Amino acid sequence: MELGPTAYVILGILGLGPHSGYDIKQLADLSTRHFWATSYGQIYPELKRLTESGLIKAEDASKGTRQRTLYHLTAKGKQTLHMWVADPEILNLEIRDEMLLKLFFADAMSGKETVRHLEAMRHRHQEVASGLREHEPVAAAQPYRMKYEVMKFGIALHEWCADWYGKLAKDLESGREAKR
Amino acid sequence: MELGPTAYVILGILGLGPHSGYDIKQLADLSTRHFWATSYGQIYPELKRLTESGLIKAEDASKGTRQRTLYHLTAKGKQTLHMWVADPEILNLEIRDEMLLKLFFADAMSGKETVRHLEAMRHRHQEVASGLREHEPVAAAQPYRMKYEVMKFGIALHEWCADWYGKLAKDLESGREAKR
DNA sequence: CAGGCCATGTAATCAGTTACATGATTAG
């Protein structure tokens, strides 16, 4: 009965208060998405499993005929979440970036094409950063410091990346002699 | 007959010359691993598929009774690879970082525990960076500029991350008043 | 009354890892 990271996303969000599966998805999309994405296809089955193992508890919150189930942490769930958070083990980081892969194999491309590609990468990171920036005020207003710090990290990271690609593009454009 | 990124890792590496499945894995581990990992469980079946669709060709290179198969790109494979590289479409980037997830939910931890966690994250990124640094000279000596640039990007990225976590840890340690 | 959002779920599929199985060659 090992729990995966997705289970902790759910437990973590429920640690902030009772939420429905739908809520969890919305909140995750606004907060953890940039370093841990989830989908309904994982959330709903996971909610069932967590209920079965007694870490969370369902409570009916239907309005008329419209179904709605709120979940909240049990004492056991709280404890499990806290133990996970407090455990300082080193966990692995995974990055999958198909554009970087393309860049890696881009030696056959012309300088112009490479610059266009770098420009696209820069743009992509800028987009992610400004997407995060949009709900930065919300994150700042909350009483949870780490959540805000993680958001700031995301913004800074993507801006740093955008910057790096921009600089490389500039280098390629000016110092052609360096090519090859 | 859509090709996934892993297929392009293989095509890209074979674009540098004929290699065995084993070679491909070794080279990928030294180069693309930090933004696109692969395993034998993907490489061997993919080599079979690529052979069947005529993008690569197998050539026996056994030595005595020791089996060895070298693969090289066909004209069609070269073309497919080049078309992929030249296509400037925006592809998605995925990050999965369980430690960042923990940090995100770390508001219940004490300042000391959080600092320890940040220290571990800093250390992890430093490790990745110095791992990459080890074969930086090899990358620098090759005639492929983009491969070297991508490696430099990886090093700089992880060092930037290490730095960021280090700074946050410092902030937490000194400016306690900012907590909560 | 239509479109958007709230809400729940499942089935099929896909990508990728892990563990295993096998054996040859080479360097110390």
Next chain:
DNA sequence: CTAATCATGTAACTGATTACATGGCCTG
């Protein structure tokens, strides 16, 4: 002679996405 490395492969499993199906509520 033995350990490391070269070399190829598969089966089982896991984690996650996608697409679909269904329907109610609320706002303009």
